[in-house]
Amino acid sequence: MHRFSTAVDLRNHLSVARSSQKIGFVPTMGALHEGHIRLIEKAKQENDIVVSSIFVNPIQFNNPDDLSRYPRTLEEDCQKLEAAGCDIVFAPSADEMYPEPPTLRLNFGELETIMEGAFRPGHFNGVGLVVGKLFNIVQPNRAYFGQKDLQQVAVVRRLIRDLSFPVELVRCPTIREADGLAMSSRNRNLTPDQRIEAVTLFKALTLAQNLLTEGQSTAQTKEAVIDVFSGNPNFRLEYIDVVNADTMQPVEEVLAPGQTAICLAAHLGQVRLIDNLVF
Numbered sequence: 001m002h003r004f005s006t007a008v009d010l011r012n013h014l015s016v017a018r019s020s021q022k023i024g025f026v027p028t029m030g031a032l033h034e035g036h037i038r039l040i041e042k043a044k045q046e047n048d049i050v051v052s053s054i055f056v057n058p059i060q061f062n063n064p065d066d067l068s069r070y071p072r073t074l075e076e077d078c079q080k081l082e083a084a085g086c087d088i089v090f091a092p093s094a095d096e097m098y099p100e101p102p103t104l105r106l107n108f109g110e111l112e113t114i115m116e117g118a119f120r121p122g123h124f125n126g127v128g129l130v131v132g133k134l135f136n137i138v139q140p141n142r143a144y145f146g147q148k149d150l151q152q153v154a155v156v157r158r159l160i161r162d163l164s165f166p167v168e169l170v171r172c173p174t175i176r177e178a179d180g181l182a183m184s185s186r187n188r189n190l191t192p193d194q195r196i197e198a199v200t201l202f203k204a205l206t207l208a209q210n211l212l213t214e215g216q217s218t219a220q221t222k223e224a225v226i227d228v229f230s231g232n233p234n235f236r237l238e239y240i241d242v243v244n245a246d247t248m249q250p251v252e253e254v255l256a257p258g259q260t261a262i263c264l265a266a267h268l269g270q271v272r273l274i275d276n277l278v279f
């Protein structure tokens with residue numbers, strides 16, 4: 001596996017391959033788990049060359065404590081990427097990505113006003129800028145993103161459309177632990193007791209999906225989820241929303257199969273977790 005830390009070296013390396021080979025790209029913030037590895041494996045199946053980036057993007061963190069606590073395990077990550085068949089890892093420094101603080105601001109319209117957009121001000125500006133820069137550096141044919149960050153998928157879809165990136169966006173299923181907890185790098189920050197309790201997010205989503213498919217209203221369903229979390233003082237539910245799985249706009253009733261998403265975010269101690277189900 002090749003490893004690069006500067007954009008110019010990576011670009012030079014890829015410039016020859018690009019003319020005849022398809023490049024699949026998996027952007028990450030490291031602390032890799034099976035969810036990331038499945039993205040690499042899918043990219044490997046569908047492309048000639050797989051590039052993954054590891055960069056904890058400071059400008060997408062709205063909470064400085066969240067940034068300082070974010071797990072960093074670069075050497076272990078590179079071993080996992082190599083074992084999964086990744087061809088190239090790009091692990092730049094913050095200075096490499098941002099020689100100067102960026103002044104460009106991206107606004108994703110209605111996506112900014114709900115869920116992650118509303119509760120993490122500036123987050124999608126930071127995601128959009130770094131994904132745009134990474135697309136320019138790697139120039140992939142396809143880019144792989146996890147459903148776990150469903151609103152991020154909608155943001156990247158807009159970025160691709162609004163800036164005409166010639167990139168195919170591939171949304172990949174959420175990979176879960178045996179008890180149903182969505183794999184996430186931040187799970188590493190849970191205490192053993194919190195880890196056991198964290199499955200409440202998946203249970204609440206499953207309950208919500210059952211209620212909606214039985215014909216309960218979105219309002220009744222959201223109340224039922226709020227009740228689950230208000231019964232447990234260790235959690236602080238941030239939002240529960242029923243939305244269109246592509247546009248992220250709230251819906252009042254269940255849409256065609258695969259079009260409805262239930263999304264939530266909750267704090268468990270100092271750890272903020274998100275999850276969703278699409279059905």
Ligand SMILES: Nc1ncnc2c1ncn2[C@@H]1O[C@H](COP(=O)(O)OP(=O)(O)OP(=O)(O)O)[C@@H](O)[C@H]1O
Pocket residue numbers: 027028029030035036039144145146147148149172173174175176182183184185186187
């Ligand atoms: N459980 C998962 N299943 C599928 N894809 C995932 C999963 N977890 C993360 N991903 C995807 O991996 C890519 C990189 O995500 P990232 O490095 O932020 O990991 P993460 O586990 O989402 O970390 P965190 O949620 O703590 O930020 C994103 O496209 C993300 O959606």
Ligand SMILES: CC(C)(CO)[C@@H](O)C(=O)[O-]
Pocket residue numbers: 027028029055057060127130131149152
């Ligand atoms: C897409 C991403 C790598 C941009 O920093 C990040 O938001 C993530 O890991 O999901």
Ligand code: BAL
Pocket residue numbers: 060061149152
């Ligand atoms: N996994 C999405 C990136 C973030 O939480 O900042």
